[in-house]
Amino acid sequence: MYRTFVSSIFVAIATTCLAQDYDIVITNGRVIDPETGLDAIRNLGINGSEIAAISEYAMEGSVEIDATDLVLAPGFIDLHAHGMNLGDMRMQAMQGVTTVLELESGILPIADWYAEMERRQTPLNYGASAAWTFGRIAAFTGEGPVAELSYFQDAQRFDDWKTQIADPLRMAELLDLVEQGLKEGALGIGVNAGYAPGYGQKEYFALANMAAGYGVATYTHVRYASNLEPQGSFEAIKELIANAALTGAHMHICHINSSSLEDIHATLDLVERAQAQGINVTVEAYPYGAANTVVGAAMFSGDGWRERMSSTAQNFQLGADRMTEQELADYQDNEPGTFVTWHFLDENDPDALALLDASVTHPAVMIASDAVFWSYFDESGAVLNYEGSDWPLPDNVFSHPRSAGAFTKILRSYVRERGLLSLEEAIRKMSLMPAQTLEEFVPQMRKKGRLQVGMDADIVVFDPTTVSDLATYENANQPAKGVHTVLVNGSLVVENGELKIDADSGQPIRRELER
CATH class of the missing domain: 3.20.20.140 (Metal-dependent hydrolases)
Known part of the structure; x- marks a missing residue:
């Protein structure tokens, strides 16, 4: 009885945590993290510039992106x-x-x-x-x-x-x-x-x-x-x-x-x-x-x-x-x-x-x-x-x-x-x-280079069946296709395959200055 009661409390807490609103939620995507070896269907929650949650459980967010049949990878x-x-x-x-x-x-x-x-x-x-x-x-x-x-x-x-x-x-x-x-x-x-x-x-x-x-x-x-x-x-x-x-x-x-x-x-x-x-x-x-x-x-x-x-x-x-x-x-x-x-x-x-x-x-x-x-x-x-x-x-x-x-x-x-x-x-x-x-x-x-909780939300979502380069030596001026979403520091740069013209979320990568 006691064990069941405690277990119920943990489930309720977990459900409450996962049900919280995130800035952005990407649902039902094949998440591939090259460091841990994770390769599974997961939901991913982003708050600010970081990955806040990766879970099998449902999430809600101010912006929700359906990644069914798509791959989520580190940018x-x-x-x-x-x-x-x-x-x-x-x-x-x-x-x-x-x-x-x-x-x-x-x-x-x-x-x-x-x-x-x-x-x-x-x-x-x-x-x-x-x-x-x-x-x-x-x-x-x-x-x-x-x-x-x-x-x-x-x-x-x-x-x-x-x-x-x-x-x-x-x-x-x-x-x-x-x-x-x-x-x-x-x-x-x-x-x-x-x-x-x-x-x-x-x-x-x-x-x-x-x-x-x-x-x-x-x-x-x-x-x-x-x-x-x-x-x-x-x-x-x-x-x-x-x-x-x-x-x-x-x-x-x-x-x-x-x-x-x-x-x-x-x-x-x-x-x-x-x-x-x-x-x-x-x-x-x-x-x-x-x-x-x-x-x-x-x-x-x-x-x-x-x-x-x-x-x-x-x-x-x-x-x-x-x-x-x-x-x-x-x-x-x-x-x-x-x-x-x-x-x-x-x-x-x-x-x-x-x-x-x-x-x-x-x-x-x-x-x-x-x-x-x-x-x-x-x-x-x-x-x-x-x-x-x-x-x-x-x-x-x-x-x-x-x-x-x-x-x-x-x-x-x-x-x-x-x-x-x-x-x-x-x-x-x-x-x-x-x-x-x-x-x-x-x-x-x-x-960077990882899809894990606490990592920067630099993320690419693409369709593995269509993602392609179109540029040729004769005509290089052709953007790639098949990339559905790109996030840089938690902000959308590509959405539904379209570039966001006002995107400006890039940050300087720099060593600490010598004093």
């Missing part, structure tokens, strides 16, 4: 996103991304960049690393740095910062600039080494040592991308692993797919061996056989670069069209900061596709888009960054398809159509793994 976290304008973020939101971070290239000065971002409308969470390339450009040119992407683009007309070893004074100056970025809250050090491969061994070691000293990561676009030796992809990955082992730094390899080209099995073997020995190396890839880069990049210069990269002008695409040798030469000479699409693997070739798949499906590799800004041609034919607020984006705006579809391509191609990844594994690669990469030194990330 996707993109560690490698260059596009940070409003249009860029909106395209990312439509594919379920809730946090975009500029880590490979980074930016300087960091304080200026965060201050500017706080003045903007930001539907997604955002953050950046301290940019080694910006520090190097400033040390060699005596100008800047300026916290704008155009600073990096304009510097493509200068060669010294790309090709020369820094003397002691320049080395000290560029390292001071990077360190100042860390003191201002940068999320580590962005080492875009492929754009300045002439740096010395001591400089890269110093960057890794600085990262270890501050307890942060480096995010490296490795020095070389080449199928041939010397100065091949294998050598570049080996250099990074050596610095991680010598300094103890956490060193992250950006887009190992495009950095490795046809040598992906050898470079993945290096990563496996390093991780097995406890060397703190993490890895990302994007699911495309084409990169987006400036046409004047150092890797597309010098004797024999076509042989090393297995490329001709036909591997380069500007807008919807492949380039001719004359066009390539003209842009390299006169507009070297122009971003182009570079097809390093032909996805229509089964052997090339198998190489790409090896990088995407490897258990140690997380997904990051390398999304680039949206652009347009002005009246003179120059390519300019699009910074407007129109939605949908104007018809004349273009980019790389990964900017609109990297994460949904994983769900469509790798999960649903080809069965190369389980749904649970794909979600882990796009949410928990990126969060875990940063959480040791960015405490905010400990509450």
Whole structure:
């Protein structure tokens, strides 16, 4: 009798707690949490910016979202996103991304960049690393740095910062600039080494040592991308692993797919061996056989670069069209900061596709888009960054398809159509793994990448039977479909598959400032 009475009290209390009103309730969805392994039909209650309840029992909320036959997952976290304008973020939101971070290239000065971002409308969470390339450009040119992407683009007309070893004074100056970025809250050090491969061994070691000293990561676009030796992809990955082992730094390899080209099995073997020995190396890839880069990049210069990269002008695409040798030469000479699409693997070739798949499906590799800004041609034919607020984006705006579809391509191609990844594994690669990469030194990330009570309400709800990327190389300006709902810090950014134009709930992701 007593036991029955006590049990009744507990049931009544539980029922009362679950019946309380929440700000938002998502009902009857398949909840997948990659950390605990939960994969079940549940109801989810949100109060403010946090997940307040996950239960089999009914809930009521001020806003109720029916997720029957839909999947609830942690919002996707993109560690490698260059596009940070409003249009860029909106395209990312439509594919379920809730946090975009500029880590490979980074930016300087960091304080200026965060201050500017706080003045903007930001539907997604955002953050950046301290940019080694910006520090190097400033040390060699005596100008800047300026916290704008155009600073990096304009510097493509200068060669010294790309090709020369820094003397002691320049080395000290560029390292001071990077360190100042860390003191201002940068999320580590962005080492875009492929754009300045002439740096010395001591400089890269110093960057890794600085990262270890501050307890942060480096995010490296490795020095070389080449199928041939010397100065091949294998050598570049080996250099990074050596610095991680010598300094103890956490060193992250950006887009190992495009950095490795046809040598992906050898470079993945290096990563496996390093991780097995406890060397703190993490890895990302994007699911495309084409990169987006400036046409004047150092890797597309010098004797024999076509042989090393297995490329001709036909591997380069500007807008919807492949380039001719004359066009390539003209842009390299006169507009070297122009971003182009570079097809390093032909996805229509089964052997090339198998190489790409090896990088995407490897258990140690997380997904990051390398999304680039949206652009347009002005009246003179120059390519300019699009910074407007129109939605949908104007018809004349273009980019790389990964900017609109990297994460949904994983769900469509790798999960649903080809069965190369389980749904649970794909979600882990796009949410928990990126969060875990940063959480040791960015405490905010400990509450992201999970669907658990007390975690941030960064959530994507999608239809696993229809979720798809629509963007192509010829027409990247096509938002993804099949994403039903996106919440960022508990606020709706996508509702019933439609973007909320006034969404502005993104928050800065930033380390604590040094005092």
